[in-house]
Amino acid sequence: GAVVSQHPSWVICKSGTSVKIECRSLDFQATTMFWYRQFPKQSLMLMATSNEGSKATYEQGVEKDKFLINHASLTLSTLTVTSAHPEDSSFYICSGNRYDNEQFFGPGTRLTVL
Amino acid sequence: QKEVEQDPGPLSVPEGAIVSLNCTYSNSAFQYFMWYRQYSRKGPELLMYTYSSGNKEDGRFTAQVDKSSKYISLFIRDSQPSDSATYLCAIPFTGGGNKLTFGTGTQLKVEL
Numbered sequence A: 001g002a003v004v005s006q007h008p009s010w011v012i013c014k015s016g017t018s019v020k021i022e023c024r025s026l027d028f029q030a031t032t033m034f035w036y037r038q039f040p041k042q043s044l045m046l047m048a049t050s051n052e053g054s055k056a057t058y059e060q061g062v063e064k065d066k067f068l069i070n071h072a073s074l075t076l077s078t079l080t081v082t083s084a085h086p087e088d089s090s091f092y093i094c095s096g097n098r099y100d101n102e103q104f105f106g107p108g109t110r111l112t113v114l
Numbered sequence B: 001q002k003e004v005e006q007d008p009g010p011l012s013v014p015e016g017a018i019v020s021l022n023c024t025y026s027n028s029a030f031q032y033f034m035w036y037r038q039y040s041r042k043g044p045e046l047l048m049y050t051y052s053s054g055n056k057e058d059g060r061f062t063a064q065v066d067k068s069s070k071y072i073s074l075f076i077r078d079s080q081p082s083d084s085a086t087y088l089c090a091i092p093f094t095g096g097g098n099k100l101t102f103g104t105g106t107q108l109k110v111e112l
Helices: none
Strands: A002-006 A009-015 A019-026 A030-039 A046-052 A067-075 A075-081 A088-098 A104-106 A109-113 B005-007 B011-014 B017-025 B033-038 B045-050 B054-060 B061-066 B073-074 B085-090 B100-102 B106-111
Touching: A002 A088, A009 A019, A019 A030, A019 A067, A019 A088, A019 A109, A030 A075, A046 A067, A046 B100, A075 A088, A104 B045, B005 B085, B011 B017, B017 B085, B017 B106, B033 B061, B033 B073, B045 B054, B045 B061, B073 B085
Parallel strands: A009 A109, B011 B106
Antiparallel strands: A002 A019, A019 A075, A030 A046, A030 A088, A067 A075, A088 A104, A088 A109, B005 B017, B017 B073, B033 B045, B033 B085, B054 B061, B061 B073, B085 B100, B085 B106
């Protein structure tokens, strides 16, 4: 299967700071990438759809000004959590959509906000 | 009603057991269904998908869809400790766009 990487895999930050998470498709081009959030013992919740060269589409209840998404190229999407607070602590997972519409997931980024 | 509901588990079985994991869904229009496996602190990986009712087999794994009762199942034969993970069913997001809605996941532990 295709490979998606995320960086960093784990980040701890202070409340009020911003954190950027990168999602890269390593061996395929992804015109669409998705960002999910997963709280402990809960399922993945879709946050937004990231389209290369255009604005992201956010799901209901997700603040677009807080979770900034940039899809700069066909292999890179970034999620920036602005002014992070402890309730933003979660496991953030991205996925890339391959040409055949199969989604490949990254390994996730664990964010802890102190 | 949630679009997809999954038995939460956790489920603990001895090595070699047959495991049955189940989900129900609400929208009869869904055409395909997926099962993902997620190891602790990792992203999900696609195990199987099926487009229709009936069974689909891949090695020790069998996916079953019963559209009349809106029920999907994943069976694991001869379960191994390496099968210990969280299993998530997924269905297409209402509204399309190749988005997915996931069940809550069933945590499985296969013990020696």
